[in-house]
Amino acid sequence: MAEKTxxxxxxxxxxxxxxxxxxxxxxKPPVDIYESPEGLTVLADLPGVKKDDLSIExxxxxxxxxxxxxxxxxxxxxxxxxxxxxxxxxxxxxxxxDTAKIAAEFRHGxxxxxxxxxxxxxxxxxxxxxx
Numbered sequence: 596m597a598e599k600t601x602x603x604x605x606x607x608x609x610x611x612x613x614x615x616x617x618x619x620x621x622x623k624p625p626v627d628i629y630e631s632p633e634g635l636t637v638l639a640d641l642p643g644v645k646k647d648d649l650s651i652e653x654x655x656x657x658x659x660x661x662x663x664x665x666x667x668x669x670x671x672x673x674x675x676x677x678x679x680x681x682x683x684x685x686x687x688x689x690x691x692x693d694t695a696k697i698a699a700e701f702r703h704g705x706x707x708x709x710x711x712x713x714x715x716x717x718x719x720x721x722x723x724x725x726x
Contacts (some may be wrong), residue, residue, distance in 0.1 A: 621683040624660065624706075634692070634711040642704045643679040649701060651708070653694045658686040660706065691715075 629636045641649065643664030650661045664679035666672075688694065693713040700707040 620680050622680050623684045624662070624682040626684070632712075634709065637686075637706075637708040637710065639682075639684070639706040639708070640704065641682055641701075641706055644682070644704060646701050649706070651699050651706075653688070653697060656688045656690070656692075656694065658688055658697075658708075658710075660684045662706075 624639045624641050626640075627638045629638075639660060641662050641664070643666070644662040645665070648663040648665065650659070652659045652661075660682065662682040664681060666679060688710070691712055692710045696711045698709040700709075
């Protein structure tokens with residue numbers, strides 16, 4: 596395991612160091628999911644993530660969102676009250692989602708996924724013939 600050094604404030608305001616052993620930490624990004632007749636829209640909050648550090652995959656009807664958050668400030672922190680974490684979340688998709696047409700948009704730390712319904716899952720209007 597990789598060692599991490601975490602800066603901790605002392606009572607006198609100085610900085611001590613605590614060494615821990617930990618793997619990379621992942622958290623589930625909070626999401627909102629909306630349904631419309633056309634499909635689903637998933638909004639995921641990914642603060643501190645840039646487009647190049649974001650991966651979205653679908654394999655065997657499992658949608659995977661993985662992202663790495665990074666601070667924009669260069670250098671080593673001497674005092675830190677929060678740390679950015681990496682994100683990981685998976686969703687089981689039904690056969691009603693057309694996985695070939697999933698679209699993604701990323702703006703201001705919010706990921707918007709559009710998951711259209713497959714044609715066979717969309718409601719169909721049946722025309723009545725008068726005869």
